[in-house]
Amino acid sequence: GAVVSQHPSRVICKSGTSVKIECRSLDFQATTMFWYRQFPKQSLMLMATSNEGSKATYEQGVEKDKFLINHASLTLSTLTVTSAHPEDSSFYICSARGLVGETQYFGPGTRLLVL
């Protein structure tokens, strides 16, 4: 299957700082990328959907000013958690879907710990 990478794989930051997570589609062009969040022992929760060159569409209850998403190219999307707080500690997973194919592929995830 297609490969999606994320960087960093884990990050620890102090409360109040901002953290940027990168998501790349390595062997295909992703017109649509998705960002999910997963808390321990829970399922994945969709945060937002972004199309290349357009503003992201956020799910209900997700603060767009706190979780900034940029999808500037067909192979890169970034999620910036602004002014992070301990309750933002979670497993963040990106996903990408190509131009023609229907299948959505997931990255390995980024574990964020806010102290």
Next chain:
Amino acid sequence: DAKTTQPPSMDCAEGRAANLPCNHSTISGNEYVYWYRQIHSQGPQYIIHGLKNNETNEMASLIITEDRKSSTLILPHATLRDTAVYYCIVRVGGSSNTGKLIFGQGTTLQVKP
């Protein structure tokens, strides 16, 4: 949005077939059934998807009932590495480049020696 119902957990003996059921009684005609699995602390892994016909690939088989209200994922010879949470998802929207995957609670499959 079509929702899915899966048993919360299942056990399977190593080397035997694992049959994971999924109900999606409100599925629409143009919605696909997708299966993913998530091994602990990793991103979900795509397994297989289908619309109406049964599908098979190197990982698994997908059996969809004629009325499309339920499906079964079959892992023909389960190994310990198949222990994971398996998600059955109906893709909202249906057409090639629209729609999004909404995850339910999935089935935790435990493969035992």
